[in-house]
Amino acid sequence: MSYIRLVNVTKRFGDVTAVNNLNLEIDKGECFSMLGPSGCGKTTTLRMVAGFEDLTDGEVWVGDRLLSSPKKHHYTPPENRNFGMVFQAFAVWPHMSVYENVAFPLRLRGLPSAEIDQRTKDALAATNLLKAASESPDSLSGGGKQRVALARALAINPDVMLLDEPLSSLDPHLREEMRFEIKDLQRKYGFSIIYVTHDQSEAMALSHRILVMKLGVVQQIDKPLDIYAHPANRFVFSFIGVSSFTDVLWQDGKAFISGSDRPLPAALTVPEEMKAEARFSLASRPTEIEFTNAEDPAGVHGQVIRRAFLGEIVDYLVRIGDQQVRVQIGRRDPGPGPDEACCLKFLRPFWYKAED
Ligand SMILES: Nc1ncnc2c1ncn2[C@@H]1O[C@H](COP(=O)(O)OP(=O)(O)O)[C@@H](O)[C@H]1O
Ligand SMILES: [Mg+2]
Known part of the structure; x- marks a missing residue:
């Protein structure tokens, strides 16, 4: 009531x-x-x-x-x-x-x-x-x-x-x-x-x-x-929790993270309503991304900019094209070192128009 x-x-x-x-x-x-x-x-x-x-x-x-x-x-x-x-x-x-x-x-x-x-x-x-x-x-x-x-x-x-x-x-x-x-x-x-x-x-x-x-x-x-x-x-x-917004754009019918020369993998499906957008965002939370191997068809390739140990978790900043993504994994999980090439799997991607 x-x-x-x-x-x-x-x-x-x-x-x-x-x-x-x-x-x-x-x-x-x-x-x-x-x-x-x-x-x-x-x-x-x-x-x-x-x-x-x-x-x-x-x-x-x-x-x-x-x-x-x-x-x-x-x-x-x-x-x-x-x-x-x-x-x-x-x-x-x-x-x-x-x-x-x-x-x-x-x-x-x-x-x-x-x-x-x-x-x-x-x-x-x-x-x-x-x-x-x-x-x-x-x-x-x-x-x-x-x-x-x-x-x-x-x-x-x-x-x-x-x-x-x-x-x-x-x-x-x-x-x-x-x-x-x-x-x-x-x-x-x-x-x-x-x-x-x-x-x-x-x-x-x-x-x-x-x-x-x-x-x-x-x-x-x-x-x-x-x-x-x-x-x-x-x-x-x-506003809720830590987040990364990654710019994505269309090129020849394929979605590319800004500055990247590899298209997003087909497994990372861009929703229909983004098709008409010149530029949109892939939004992610650091704990909802995993490192995966370079052959994973759902993997997005990037490079580690920095790695910081925050006690129980390890906090990464990863570059993809000219964009940056935060990733956090448990301290016991294996992860790449600084400057290494890496591959990310977005477990729960969100998609937003540029001005949403
Ligand atoms: N007495 C006041 N006179 C003029 N503007 C005010 C007054 N009180 C609040 N505002 C304006 O109203 C808006 C909301 O303020 P406020 O309710 O204090 O926000 P919050 O508590 O979320 O920080 C702000 O733009 C603030 O500058
Ligand atoms: Mg207040």
């Missing part, structure tokens, strides 16, 4: 359309991520859901409650939306103890003091902060401060948790750990999450579904695996 609904939501700042006709439905208890490069409209969307930003057009609903609609002159202020919020910057109050940081919003709501104490302690316990309750948040690490912000958002018992790049100022190790803590909290408390990030692995690890956005326009909304396995277009392909 859809719970949060955005209907034709548009936001313009002067000439800039930050969010363009966004339609979205999120379920109760769902963890939904918005993923895209800086400036694509993620924060603006979240701020509209929170009520910090007016809509230029469209509607925001939670359950059967209309929250924002410029056309209907309706606007519910943030404090009446019961949403928890955590932002990238450590928005904690340094002059208050950790306990007071969490209790303060509850005091503002005028709750009875016994309930304030109980909820504050529960939220501190859930975020592993009970021991630090009387300390200043300034005495905590970045991860600790973000836990305080999380505890404060939890204490109000939110229907929806809005998280805007909450982990991006933490170091990578802590970031990974806190992903799982957020998931655990969600399981325990049952709120919906809208999680904004530009980090695709974070979105993949956390979400039930991911929205990929580019310049205010939705590119795809899908489960993480479907985003990865069936990207809707060239942009989504390039």
Whole structure:
């Protein structure tokens, strides 16, 4: 059952359309991520859901409650939306103890003091902060401060948790750990999450579904695996994981990688819709290419430019014609050395028009 609904939501700042006709439905208890490069409209969307930003057009609903609609002159202020919020910057109050940081919003709501104490302690316990309750948040690490912000958002018992790049100022190790803590909290408390990030692995690890956005326009909304396995277009392909795009062109009815004097093997079938394109792309992911022997009829010939050992995997850059392709294999697999001729087998090729 859809719970949060955005209907034709548009936001313009002067000439800039930050969010363009966004339609979205999120379920109760769902963890939904918005993923895209800086400036694509993620924060603006979240701020509209929170009520910090007016809509230029469209509607925001939670359950059967209309929250924002410029056309209907309706606007519910943030404090009446019961949403928890955590932002990238450590928005904690340094002059208050950790306990007071969490209790303060509850005091503002005028709750009875016994309930304030109980909820504050529960939220501190859930975020592993009970021991630090009387300390200043300034005495905590970045991860600790973000836990305080999380505890404060939890204490109000939110229907929806809005998280805007909450982990991006933490170091990578802590970031990974806190992903799982957020998931655990969600399981325990049952709120919906809208999680904004530009980090695709974070979105993949956390979400039930991911929205990929580019310049205010939705590119795809899908489960993480479907985003990865069936990207809707060239942009989504390039944004999820490491990718190579290789220019291909037609010559005498045969497809050649740009600068190469050998046509692509027949086993690497170019789809019909590329036949009319002068130039198009063969898109690949480094882990979906293998080295094969020179006689393999599906092999594409190239030359190793460099090889780098990245622990468990070996990362290659291979030249084909005047193009370059990334290849990654396990460190135990045999692979060619630097400058050697090699032969590549594309296990899962994707094909895109030049301007897709
Ligand atoms: N208050 C504002 N005034 C003018 N332009 C803004 C404002 N807030 C955001 N923008 C513009 O809207 C676009 C989307 O911004 P934002 O939502 O912050 O993107 P993201 O969070 O994905 O990085 C950008 O082009 C940004 O410059
Ligand atoms: Mg942002």
